[in-house]
Amino acid sequence: MRDKIVLIDGHSILNRAFYGVPDLTNSEGLHTNAVYGFLNIMFKILDEEKPEYLTVTFDVHAPTFRHEMFADYKGTRKPMAEELRQQVPVIKDVLRAMHIEVIEKAGLEADDLLGTLSHRCEEKGMDVSIISGDRDTLQLATEHIKIRIPKTKQGKTEVEDYYAADVQERYGVTPKEFIDVKALMGDTADNIPGVPGVGEKTATKIIQQYQTIENAYEHVDELKPPRASKNLKEFWEQAQLSKTLATIKLDADITFELENARHENPYTKEAHELFQRLEFKNLLGRFDVEASVNDVEKYFREVTGKEEIEKVFKEAEKAETVGVAFSKDAGNVLPLFAHASGYGRVSLCYEAEKIVTIPCDMDADFEYLTGKLSHLAKGVKRFSMCGLKEYLEWLPELTSENGFDAIVAAYLLNPLKNDYNAEDVAREHLNLLIDEKLDEGTKSCYEAYTAYACVPVLEKKLEENGMFRLFNEIEMPLVFTLYDMEQAGVKVEGEELKRYGEELGARIVELEKEIYEMAGEEFNINSPKQLGVILFEKLEMPHAKKTKTGYSTAADVLDKLAPEYPIVAKILEYRQLAKLKSTYADGLANYIGMDGRIHSKFNQTITATGRISSTEPNLQNIPVRMELGRLIRKVFVPKEGCVFVDADYSQIELRILAHCSGDEQLIQAYREARDIHRMTASQVFHVPFDEVTDLQRRNAKAVNFGIVYGISSFGLSQDLSISRKEAAQYIEHYFESYPGIKTFLDKCVSDAKEKGYAETLYGRRRPMPELKSSNFMQRSFGERVAMNAPIQGTAADIIKIAMIHVNEELKKRNLKSRMILQVHDELLIEADETELEEVQQILQDKMEHAAELLVPLSVDMHTGKNWYEAK
Template structure:
């Protein structure tokens, strides 16, 4: 039986995987889709082929003979996408870790290496399988050399196989003749010019009859169609060049060692570690489970004896650092004795060999375990958990200054992720991949161990990046403030909310009738397809955008039509009211607790800029632009004997822009408390300050805030309903007025391109990987992020400092008043009426002194018997 070698065209398969799979990145921000796709194809091939030898060939990024010939003729090849380019050295390292032979040589392309090695191996009596996405390799097919071309169909990889007979059957020419077909028809993807006017069908017919381009050229006058013969004669030099470019070198001088290509065990410890780092969790199953078991697991102990449990808690109280986890595993307890919280187990780790899982039971119930864990939190040198806020109600002993939230630390180090699990932290900080299928008791031990061991590397990284102070002085204290806000909640008048919903329902029905009357028929207003037919087929409105499923009825399309078509204005109003009813009037009612208050959740690890978000429900998204939306705030009321105080930063992002840019005119305007929008209008529109119209001021306001968000002339033209040219003029005049702003924004983008991130005044980093994208739209988005993130992030940091200060001062003075809500730049206090003066004093002092800027921080403050009145 003949031995077999598999040869893989590295760049070709990487390229196919890169464009065939959605973008993937690991925790380090490395793009991994090409590597992942390559490995999947590799495993599929090895499972099918079971070869004795294996080699992967790569191009060297240096001019080859064929490159140079083509460049003399028509320029250079398109550069490789940056996201793909960065994956090339990594796949080579992975293959090395898998003990797979690779070969590359300056002056030769990968397919030259494939051709030479295949000819050599066939001569030595081996069967050869060449894996490539490049159909040029079909010229290498013989009776013992099989070409395998992967294709993606409906998300699955299928492979076409070609021996010499298959090439003849599929293309009507032999593998050798395939070169001549390519020379005539050309190939833009390979920069082979070919002969103009000769396509695949004509080229194939010519070569079938004349066997090669040289013979065809001699009979150019006989070729059909005549135009093909005329073009071949006229472009003969180009045809000859094309044949050279299309021909794979099968006798190159290379140093190939067949013995070094022996295929052995690729599932090495080094490879396993690489797969962990790349986060290829579902490929880890190919490794020997025993070999991949983490060394630390042998130290995990489940303890059920009460005396032993007490001894463990005593030791933990004396430890310098304790990692802890609380699990919903039911442990050994009967359902009758289960804890209301659903938790049934805790885990503790305070040394490499001291990792304990402690389930509750009839004798050691969860209340007892919580009380002992609370003691540990009070006495240990440092108490570490993931998402501490979730457990604060259970662990009153936590000392604010001596606890460490691993999730918050992970978020600061990489704010671009959607969630932060202990498995992620273990993988990213400890290079520890945890099997998903382990028991709950083992998971709890892993979480506690991860908390214990991740403190040191995370603290070091936070210090190295200049974010440790941000973590210690802002983010950690903030979690306690947010917890208090969640516990306090906000009172809602349930009946008033119901009446509000009823009024909305009546108006929605009225609007439906009016829309049907104007349309001349009834239809489903919520169906984009039916709505598109009414607007664009029946009523013949302009701006129609056809999609695969019908006309687009997106907001931007309808906004253009609304001023000229009353029915469209009604439809937009209908959509707004329907959203208000479903999301707020009906939606909020589901969140009202038994105490008549909504206890939402405030998240501090969601947004990339550092802003706090609100969920269950989202109270930060209460509509404010339309009066009917603002009315929803009337249902939020203070307790009897209390009043709402709403404090809102005035133009905080523009003030931060003035500080960061150092623009003298902008700083002076804020110091003199001038109307910044009127002043900008005066400068941009060349109008005396006192003669600026309301429209000019509104337009200048759009420019002022648009600049902060990196707005383009197109975006501004859409916002103001003006031409793009006019919008560009507005922006140009703005930068002439405030030249320091232009310099600051340009410098910020350039530094982001150089460093890969931007920072706030408090040191918070926001990576901007989009700036390295090969996609223009992504890069443009990255530039806008680079401009805005330092401003928006600094505003987020400032409001956090203010929240911590306000909360701390209210408690220090032992006031009944409490902070209950934060909405971006706004704080809402439920103030006891007798404490109103003190609350206003605290708000003003803590908010205005939260940051030391070159311009004053101004706070607008209002009181009321509802959130609507206070706002």
Template sequence: MSKKIVLIDGHSILNRAFFGIPDLTNGEGLHTNAVYGFLNILFRILEEEKPDYLTVAFDVHAPTFRHKMYEAYKGTRKPMAEELRQQVPVIKEVLQAMGVVIVEQEGYEADDILGTLAVQCEEEGLQVSLVSGDRDLLQLASERIKIRIPKTKRTGTEIEDYYAADVKEKYQVTPKEFIDVKALMGDTADNIPGVPGIGEKTATALIVSYGSIENAYAHVDEIKPPRAQNNLREHYEQAQMSKTLATIEVNAPIEYHLEEAALGDLFTPEAYVWLKKLEFKNMLSRFQVETPAVSMEQYFIEVTELSEAKQVFQEAGEAERIGFSLLADAEGAEPEGQMTLDSFLQNDREAAEKKAEGILGISLAFGKEKIFYLRAGEHMAGKWLVEQLLALLQKVKSAATFDLKSQLSWLSIPRELRNKISDVLISAYLINPLKSDYTYDDIAKEYLDLMIPSRIDLLGKLPLFQASLEKRKELFQYGAFLAAVPFQASEKLEQKLKDTGMQQLFWEIEMPLTYTLYEMEQEGVQVNGEALKSYGENLSEKIIELEREIYQEAGEEFNINSPKQLGVILFDKLKMPYGKKTKTGYSTAADVLEKLAGDYPLVSKILEYRQLTKLKSTYAEGLANYIEEDGRIRSTFHQTITATGRLSSAEPNLQNIPIRMELGRQIRKVFIPREGCVLIDADYSQIELRVLAHMSGDENLIGAYRKAQDIHRITASQVFHVPFEEVTSLQRRNAKAVNFGIVYGISSFGLSQDLSITKKEAAGYIESYFETYPGVKRFLDQLVKDAKEKGYVSTIFGRRRPVPELSSGNFMQRSFGERVAMNAPIQGTAADIIKIAMIRVNESLKDKGLRSRLILQVHDELLIEAWEEEMEQVEEILKQEMENAAVLSVQLEIDMKHGKDWYEAH
């Protein structure tokens, strides 16, 4: 059986992948989508072909013969997008790390190199698979040369295969005749001019009849239609030049040694390092190699004896700073509460033992060669380890850890120690808030230039308690990394925070917030299970009733949840406008249906049906799964998810409780206080508009707020030039949409959609707004200008939000970047203010010895579970701390209510 070679057109496949896969970036901001797509295609081809040899060819950016020929005729090729250009050297580095032969030849394009190699390999008896996105290469197809053309889509990659017979079957011409067809019809992408007026159909017919351009020209008087005849006669010289441009060179002077292209093991340690750097985590499973050795692992020491542990703690106490981590697993044993230093000092051993259940070990690092994992066990109790760690934290000058909040269930940090403990997870987030997640191995890569195994590499998906039984060595390594990385990276991260002006933000807002969030999570919020069940039953009845009405108006029953069936009903059967066909049928997305809802009651009911079914699945049924034995739901709050600094919550997401429709708002009725308490809800009034007034310095907007009147009515009065008292409710509503829209960088199109007015009217509203508040216009324009120059925008408190979209070659991405540049400083400042308020409210409640507690934050809103006898004090605290969280040129104000459930309190 003859051997096989795979030849790949590097630039072509990279280009296909770039346009076929949404933009991706790694933690360093490097665009990676083209490289990712290229490697996916490469791995698939190799799995299918199982070749003996592999070679990738790339264009050289020096002008080739064909470039020069075309430039002499007409212009130059379109330049490569910057996001794609920067990925070319990366894929070459990755391929070289894999040991793949790369061929480039100055003066020749990649397809000339591939054509030459394909013919040479065919002559040597090899089977050739040539992979390219360029159909020009079909001219090379033969009985032994197969052309493979991938099509990269969001849903995956499809590959078309062509031998010579396949070309003939699909295109009616032989591979060699395919050149003449291409020359006649031209190709703007390849800068082949062709013959004006001759398209693919006519070009194919001519070559099927005459076999070549030259023969067609010899019989030009016979050619029909007359237009094609005249065009070929007039542009014959251009047709011949096009043929030269379209013909791939198969005798290029290339130095190539087949034996060097023998396919070896691609999954080398060097390639592993590259894929880890690019954050292609799902590709790392292909590697059977050991994780590349790193310098820190050789210093890891596991300690199991009490005497050794005492010595480690003593030595650590003499260090200025430490890295630490407490490993515990709630699935092993759920702690009943926090363990404090006082509980140990008071000899409350029994309580301490209960609270220490689930502790697996503590890791400490206090020197590059001093990295220890102290494993809890028969000779060393978890409670003793925690006692020693708390005492150690009192001695050292500073300490660093990774993901402090997850450790606070077992480790309560006294307030006087908190200003010396830093969390490198939060530092890394502040420095680059655009990443989707932050792991200790990412931090090691970015700040220590070390490639270390991740948690998945070491433990797979095992819970820590199970890992302590099944993967003891790996758990020891995992624990050691969790102390070593914070110890070695914390000073670099601290310097980076200082250099970027975010040191104060880190120490005064983000770190204190960690403790506040943890305490909120521990409190949770009470849920009335019976009320939730009743709410779900009520929804079910309304959904059934809506279904009946929808079927009646549609004239038949169908699956309302099927976009395909719904599209047929609306646009084929009922002939509604705005039908937009996709490959799978008509689009029934919300924006399409909202256009129809005002004129078609059926569509309005379908939108309501969608809302009700979501309420039922997400809240009526979804929330029930999170109610714990004590009747409370405990959401997890994340402070390292959003790029603007806003908090998010999950499992369940309590920040997304719907408020626009009454039935959605009623879900708040199931959230109740414990007996003897009420819920107090304090909500910032128009905080983002007030921030905009302050940051822009616009005198008119500041003056409007200082008049303490209805800001939307004032804006309507000034924008629509009517007296304040004569503003209509519609004008106020429109002004409100403009007010809030400006904060989000709304376009005239977006505003026209929101207000159901023409784009021209919307543009007029925005123009009038900026005439009324010229300082806002100057401020927003300056934000975009500065972001383009610096690459980021900042909040009042120094939080940075990078805006890489502004340098994109894609217009939509750039437009998005401009909106981000305008909105992020405002939204981010509002987020910073609510965080300050949360910290101060939480601490003030405790300082005054109150039992009332902060239990929930929803963007601009705080929810307190207050004991009835403490209501007045709690309301005073909320007003004082929220309204004075920041000093702006306009006063911060809150709306505050209380009630026996969240609905009543809001």
């Protein structure tokens, strides 16, 4: 039986993976999509081939023989994208960690290495599989050398296989003749010039008849078509150069010890650590290695028995910092003594060598353990957990002064990552790798240790990054504020919600009938393919955009058609109502609890700008643009004896822009409480303030708010349905009117490029890797974010400060009223009717004085018997 070797064209497969896999970055900001895609292709091949030997070849970034000799051709290759270039050394590190032979040599291209190695191995009586995305390698195919070309289709990797016979069947020429075909037809991807006017079909016919370009040249006057004959005469030297460029060397001067390429178990401890660092979590299952060996685990111990448990807590009370973890350990815990949620174990770390886990049992049930923890929380300087808010229900004595959430701290240091867990914190900040396959008790100990050990590390990093006060004075108190809001929830009238859904359903049925009548037939309105055929083929509407799957029926396409085609307007209405019904009328009903209230989750570690988000369900996305959408707010009601108070910051981002830019015109306008949009219209359109039309004011409003988001002339032209030239003039006049704003926005971009991050007034940082992208669209996006992040992030910080102060004041005065919702710049209070005036005064005071800016913060406030009335 013949031994087998797999040879992989490193750069070719890495390049294919880079363009085939969506962009991925790990928490260090390193691009990883090419490495991830490469590994998936390699594992697929190895699983299929099961070779005895494996080698990966790479180009060296130095001029090769062929580069130097034919610099006009190969030398003009497009430079490698920066995001791909940085992944080349990473894949080499990964391969070496997996004990996979890597071969590269200056002056030789990867395909020359493949040609030479495959030739040598075949001569030794081996079977060879070459893995490459470059069809040049087809010339290497023989009876024992198989060329395998991976292709990505719909996210899945498929592989085309070619022996010599397959090449002949597919291309009509032998592998050796394939070189001559390429010499004639050229290859723009490889900058092989070929012979002008000779395409693949003509080249193939010529070589099928004459076998080589030299033989074809001897019969050049007989070649057909005449153009091929004429051009081969004229460009014969170029054809010869092209053949040399296309020919892969079989005798390159390289040293290769076959035994070094022996393929054994690649799933080493070193590779496991690299995969964890790169955050390839779904590839870790391939490893059958023990958890990373470290000195921590030897200190883990399980404690049972009341006497031992009391001793542990007495020792912990003396510590400055305690790390705590809860875990769901149903397999080892008597359900009777665990919490209904499934939590049946707590773990503590109060010294580097004191890490204990305590399961719930007859001696210590869940209530007993959480009681001890809550008492412990009063005395220690730092009570640290990963994801503290989730556990505050059982820690009533913990405060924001000594509570420490490691996830929130880690998020502040890298807000581009939004799914932190204890393993991530351990890896990134303690250089500690935790195997995800550990038992619950061991994992719980690791989490407690991580929560303990990361406190000084994260505090130091926050201090170094200027975010220590932000963490202590805003983010940690906010954890407790959000917990209070989640516990309170908001009351929903279930029957009203049901009726609302029925009304929507009836209107949707009406619209269906009307659309079918106008179309002249029934079809699936929700099918873009069927809808496209109706609109652009049957009804012959303009603005058709053909895609691979049919005509585009995206909102931007339909919006252009709606004014002239009533059926399109009805389709848009149908879509909006269907979304309202499924997401809100039907969807919200699933979240109403036994108390008749929805308890949404408020997240502070999701958005890169620092904004709070809402999930399960998302109550920040309740529609506001359509009247029918706004009506859903009527189902949100205060409990009996209460009224809603809704307080909304007025133009907070524009006010922050005025403060940050120091623009005198804008500052003065806000101080005089002038109509900002009317004033902007007056400046931009050069008309007296009192003569500004409603349309001009609306357009100026779009410019005002668009500027905050770094809007382009194209974006503004789309928003206002004007030409790009007009939009550019609006923006130009705007900056002439407010020169301070232009200076400020330009500085935001230049600072972000220099520092690598944008920053709010409160020191919150938003890393800006997009500004270094080789992709123009990505860089442009980065520049817009660099302009907007300081403004939007500062607004987020201010609303957080207001929330904290309002919540604290309500509790301090022992009021029954509660803050129940936050929607970006808006706070909703369920106010007891007897406390209404006091609540309004608190809201006004705390929101308007949350920050001291060069312009006043203004709050619009309304009351009502439901959220619709209050808004």
